Amino acid sequence: MRRTARTRHGVAAVLLTVAITGSLLTACDSGGGKGGSAESEPPQGQHQQGGGRTPAGPEGPVLAVKIDNVSAARPQTGLDQADLVYAEQVEGGLSRLMAVFATKLPAVIGPVRSARESDLELLGQFHDPTLAFSGAQHKLLPLIDKAPLNPEPPDKNSSAYFRDNGKAAPHNLYLRPQKLMGTAPGAAALTTGFHFGAAPSGGTPVTSRTVRFPSARFTFTWSEQLHRWLVAMDGTPTVTADGKQVAPATVVVQYVRVRESQFHDVLGNYSPYSQTVGSGKAQVLRDGRVFDADWKRPSAPEGTRFTTADGKPVNFAQGQVWVVLAAE
Template sequence: MGHRARTRRTVLTAALVAATLTASLTAGCTRHGPIDDARTPRRTPAPARSAAPASEPASQTGSPLAVKVDNVPAARPQTGLDAADIVYAEQVEGGLSRLMAVFATKLPQAVGPVRSARESDLELLRQFHEPALAFSGAQRKLLPLIHHAPLRAESPDKAAGAYYRGSGRAAPHNLYLHPARLLPAAPGRAALTTGFHYGPAPSGGTPETARAVRYPAARFTFTWSARRSGWLVAMDGTPAVTAGSGRLAPATVVVQHVKIRSSRYHDALGNHTPYTETVGSGKAEVLRDGRSFDATWSRPSATGGTAFTTADGSRMNFAEGQVWVVFATAS
């Protein structure tokens, strides 16, 4: 082979090698190429963020636990009521009473006896952010309303492991709840989005030693105890105690005068279920520090809390501690 031919082959070979190397490097630098260069810093994807609607400011406050509690004589003494931040007393069928205990700052080991829910409970609970509602059940036609309400319906059918039957009592007065099996921890005071305010008592008021609220077949009496700095509770003339914790003595008692009408539901005997209207406005009496204060309550919408004001329009402060709200029929 001549010198010129060898030179041409050498040039062509060098060109082919260069082209192959260039193509390889180009392929390795493309976005979808197989090369994973560890020296190149990787960008960690930002975690997905779900934007909370502006209409849900309470989502940062946590959700409380509300428990429907039996209040007929066969259900007493109840368990866990002393740990509640708020206890609501409402009228039910036959002129009897039932309680709803709301827990936010602490969770007792047990609460009960647990009983069924009522339609007006759904309106009352709208002031909280998605509360957990523990109840034994409800009328069949009411259940769809409960399950579509903005709350966590936690009946034994859904959360069987949170309930147990106590000994020594006959059903239905022996169903109890372990609150810690519904909430991992107490959400804290910020979850009490009721509109209540706590602080020093306003000036004025009338000295009060006892106040009674009567339903057709039930009665609550609150007697001031300076030693306990609270109002000793009696139900149907019998001192109200809790199992293992003694006499109930809330620091503040609110007698809230509301409209109570018949709902569209009734019990097995045909007695219509009373519906307690907690949206609106009306008169109230606030008992604290051994005095009674005339007040006005106002709750313009179901999603808001209830404001209490004194006769001169000032905000009515509650005493620190447990609050009982007893719904009485407006005259």
């Protein structure tokens, strides 16, 4: 039986410390696939303004989905409807996405892939989030089960997942999110600490920004017509399986410590750990301009605050947000 939120949160700090320093092997992969998604505009809800943990939305916690991001997994499904997308580095310098859904649930999301140790720290900012993932290395699974989140891999809820023969395994595992949650929880569940509102003063005009990982790259190109940033990954425009352009209103390049974990997969590839608790520099892209910012997240249960040099919050534009966790 699932523990209550009160009990789970009572051990959150200890478990998150274990997740950061504990002894695990890199998570293994088993997912991938495609499917149709419900039509919608990018989510627009006003997100949490404070930095600490608050109660989940009226219908429950957010849904976080680990999404495959190699070329064989594209185009993805449902990515345009996420409220928040994190881009993180994985083995071999490749990238993987974590899409967070609160205001809307598409019919299908994917391809779904495996969890990593650093996901526990990243998801600590949300109140008892549901994590959909294809699996994990067996030594990581106990930490996932004890963390302050609700894990939902296929072996726990097989009816929520399916494989699509249009893609080869492991890039063909897809999620029907309504089988896990029923309804979207609402914007109040997005306890990220982000501020939304009018743009800060200043900034520098920019038409395009590229962020590089060792074996992957993200390019965001400003569209005056859409008033959004058009996403391209590894040089290819990012569209969903049903042809929708992925176009966030705000892009954050957050410079974090990416350290080498002491654990690795069977091929000897070490899993990068993107450290999202702490402080550092960032760039915020909105309205065709880039703003220099500082970021701070004192502990895992808190959200991340982005501020100007004088300590004022950097407001994001309403709509989907992408956060690229780049090496400092």
